[in-house]
Amino acid sequence: MVQLKINKLCMQFGDRLLFKADALQFAKGDTIFLQGDNGTGKTTLMKVLAGLIPATSGELVWQGQTHTKWWQKSPQLGKLVYLHQHPYLYEGSVKYNLSFAGRHQKMSGKLLAQRVDAAAKMAGLEHLLDANASNLSGGERQRLAIARAWVIQPDLLMLDEPVSNMDKESRRLVLEMVHTLKRQGTGLLVSSHQTCGITALCRQTWQIENQRITSGPFNTEQGSVQEESLHVITS
Amino acid sequence: MTESWFSLIQQAFGLLFSLDPNTWSIIGVSFNVSLAALLITLIPSLILGFVLAFARFPGRWTVINLVQTLQSIPTVVIGLLAYLLLTRMGPLGDLRWLFTQKGMILGQMMICAPVLIAMSQAAFTSVDRRAWETSRTLGASWLASVWVLCRELKAPLLMAIVMAFSRIVTEVGCSMMVGGNIMFVTRNIPTAIALETSKGDFAQAIALGLVLLILSLLLNFALGTLRGRSEPRSH
Numbered sequence: 001m002v003q004l005k006i007n008k009l010c011m012q013f014g015d016r017l018l019f020k021a022d023a024l025q026f027a028k029g030d031t032i033f034l035q036g037d038n039g040t041g042k043t044t045l046m047k048v049l050a051g052l053i054p055a056t057s058g059e060l061v062w063q064g065q066t067h068t069k070w071w072q073k074s075p076q077l078g079k080l081v082y083l084h085q086h087p088y089l090y091e092g093s094v095k096y097n098l099s100f101a102g103r104h105q106k107m108s109g110k111l112l113a114q115r116v117d118a119a120a121k122m123a124g125l126e127h128l129l130d131a132n133a134s135n136l137s138g139g140e141r142q143r144l145a146i147a148r149a150w151v152i153q154p155d156l157l158m159l160d161e162p163v164s165n166m167d168k169e170s171r172r173l174v175l176e177m178v179h180t181l182k183r184q185g186t187g188l189l190v191s192s193h194q195t196c197g198i199t200a201l202c203r204q205t206w207q208i209e210n211q212r213i214t215s216g217p218f219n220t221e222q223g224s225v226q227e228e229s230l231h232v233i234t235s
Numbered sequence: 236m237t238e239s240w241f242s243l244i245q246q247a248f249g250l251l252f253s254l255d256p257n258t259w260s261i262i263g264v265s266f267n268v269s270l271a272a273l274l275i276t277l278i279p280s281l282i283l284g285f286v287l288a289f290a291r292f293p294g295r296w297t298v299i300n301l302v303q304t305l306q307s308i309p310t311v312v313i314g315l316l317a318y319l320l321l322t323r324m325g326p327l328g329d330l331r332w333l334f335t336q337k338g339m340i341l342g343q344m345m346i347c348a349p350v351l352i353a354m355s356q357a358a359f360t361s362v363d364r365r366a367w368e369t370s371r372t373l374g375a376s377w378l379a380s381v382w383v384l385c386r387e388l389k390a391p392l393l394m395a396i397v398m399a400f401s402r403i404v405t406e407v408g409c410s411m412m413v414g415g416n417i418m419f420v421t422r423n424i425p426t427a428i429a430l431e432t433s434k435g436d437f438a439q440a441i442a443l444g445l446v447l448l449i450l451s452l453l454l455n456f457a458l459g460t461l462r463g464r465s466e467p468r469s470h
Contacts, residue, residue, distance in 0.1 A: 052368045078374020088365035091387055101373035152374065 002063060002155040002187070003027035004049060004076060009058035009213075011044055018044060021058075021213035024206065026080075027187055028155050033199045033218050034191040036208030042191040043085070045213070046158045049189070050082035051075075078105055081154040085161040087145030089133040094125055097133050097144055101152040115151045122180065123147035124173050139170025146177050156187040163196050171197060238437075246438035247445060257418070258442055265423035268336050268414075269404040272343035277396065280348050284355025285381065288362075299356070305349035311408030317342035318412045334415035339423070342409040347399045354395030358388045390462050397454045405447060 006024040010017070018041040026032065026049065036042050047053045049060065051074025059066055062076040078101070089097050098119050102112040120126040123143040128136070136144060142162060149157060159178065163171045175197045182188060182201055189206075190198050205218035238246075250258045287299055319325050321333040321341070332338035366387050370380040385392060407425035414421030416430060424443045431440040 047368070050368075050372050052371060073377070077371055080372075082368070082372045084365050084369070086365075088363060088369045090366070090369075090383070100370075101375075104370070104373060104375035104379055149373070 001027055001029075002079070004080060004156065005059075005061040006049070007059040007061065009048070009060070010056050011041060011048060012056040017211050019208050019211050019213055024213060024215055026156060026189060029185050030156075030187040030189075030204060031182060031202040032187075032189045032204045032206055032215075033195075033202035034189055034206045034208070036191075036193065038193060040208040040211075042193075042208060043160055045208070046082050046160055046189065046191060049076075050080055050158060051077050052082060076156075078152065079154055080156040080158070081149045081152070082158045083145050083149060083160060083162065085164060087141050089136070089141055089144060092133060093130050094120070094133050094136070094144060095129045098129075098148050098151055101148060105152055107152070112151070115153075119147035119151050122150065122177055137170075139166045139173075142166060143170065143173055143177065146174060146181075150177065150181060153184065154186060156189070157181060158189040158191070159198065160191050162190065162192075162198055164192075174198070243437050243441055247442035250439060250442040251445065255442075258439055260419050261422050261424055261427045261443060262446055264336065264419075264421065265404060265425075268339045268410075268423060269343060269400060271336075272340045272347050272403055273396070273400050275340070276344045276348045276351060276399075280351035281355050281385070281392070283352045285359050285384075287352065287356040288359035302349050302352045302356075306353050309408060310346055310402075310406040311412065313345050314342055314409030314412035317345060317409060321413065333413065334417060334421060336414070336421060339410055339414040339421055342413040343403040343406070346406060346409060347403045350399040350402055351395055354398060355392060358391035358395065359384065361391070362388055390458075393461060394458060397458055401451065401454070404450070 004026045006021055006026075008020075008022060009024070010020040012018060034042050034045070044053070048055045051060070060074075060076075062074075062080070065075040090100060095116060098116045099112055102115060107115070117126070120129055123140075123146065125140060125144060125147065128140070133141075133144065146159075146162070162178070163174055166174065178188065178190075178198050179201060188201070190202060192199055199218075202218045204215060206213055206215050249255075287295065287302075317338065318333070320327045321330065321338050322328055323333075327341075330337070332341060362384055366384060367380055370383045371377075375383060405425055407429055410416075410421070410423050411426050411429070414423065414426065416422050416426040422430075424447055428440045428443050431437070431443075
């Protein structure tokens with residue numbers, strides 16, 4: 001089972017404690033809703049888990065491997081993917097962006113082309129493959145970012161406020177894509193300071209409160225689940 | 236100056252189009268020396284620019300200020316320093332590089348490096364952090380991610396290269412002191428222009444000036460085209 005274990009994690013900025021957690025686990029198949037008010041460190045936690053920034057102290061164990069030395073590559077890079085709230089798209093076409101991760105992970109040309117086409121279709125971007133990514137709307141950018149990650153089929157995916165400032169149609173498409181990933185067994189960690197369609201897919205919760213991260217079961221009835229989510233889940 | 240402007244310009248074009256060996260030897264020396272200096276300095280300078288932009292180490296502030304100061308030192312002072320290094324009594328005297336193209340290359344490297352380091356550092360500092368994080372989380376190696384950043388920053392980095400090349404191909408102080416202005420050996424465009432003007436042979440000076448002018452126009456048009464194609468990024 002692909003999993004990330006977190007032991008005695010602590011994150012500080014100078015003397016200011018942002019959060020700490022004794023023991024947490026994020027495994028393939030998990031769907032976790034990361035809750036917390038603005039400024040509690042949800043984004044920072046996700047970046048720490050993704051291996052993008054180091055924690056002040058504590059241990060991250062990915063498949064039994066620990067990343068201890070600064071010059072070593074974090075083993076979860078490319079397998080545990082973090083998506084920014086406002087995704088960064090590279091200069092170039094939609095197709096270039098979709099094939100980005102596959103090229104860097106040395107995916108075979110044929111497989112990559114198949115995945116890129118499938119991803120574009122899933123994201124509703126197949127008619128924009130040759131368009132410049134910088135011309136996409138907010139919703140299209142988010143869909144492209146999720147599709148770009150889907151191409152490499154990550155074991156775990158972290159979505160940072162995935163549907164903030166998005167219209168209804170884009171929210172529906174993003175929700176469908178996330179649901180597809182869930183069906184494929186990708187572990188999901190979704191950060192949001194409010195419930196939405198995607199958080200309704202979650203079965204666990206991590207709550208950052210009073211600088212501590214606690215975990216527990218998540219009941220969709222805890223928040224107001226939007227109609228669109230129920231439609232996707234039941235379809 | 237007894238000849239008319241028209242006649243001088245006609246003679247200048249004549250020298251260029253008749254492939255006058257003296258004129259083209261001077262142009263050849265200029266390009267050989269300046270391109271060699273640029274190529275040798277380029278990669279180490281970009282790496283240093285990257286390190287200064289992202290690494291945090293004691294003395295970083297001093298190094299940044301030193302590099303910025305070196306950018307504005309007159310080329311004749313750098314020429315003096317290179318001369319003192321290369322003179323028989325100097326620490327590099329055994330190399331016997333004084334009044335050779337190798338000596339000129341060394342001098343121009345000393346002029347070109349601070350421009351490249353400072354401008355590439357500014358470019359790397361301005362890059363969106365998400366470009367790096369996205370590349371890493373999608374599984375690109377450290378080196379591949381550096382290349383991705385360079386691709387994202389191609390306009391400012393090419394600008395740095397053009398500025399550095401312009402500075403060395405037009406500088407007269409250092410080339411005159413270290414090269415000695417020896418015909419067919421170390422006489423380059425700026426030293427030749429200075430000499431021919433002092434002799435009153437304006438036709439060759441104008442011909443060489445035209446070469447620099449055309450070069451400058453070509454480089455700036457190329458950069459302008461590149462900038463025009465880079466569309467503003469939206470987040």
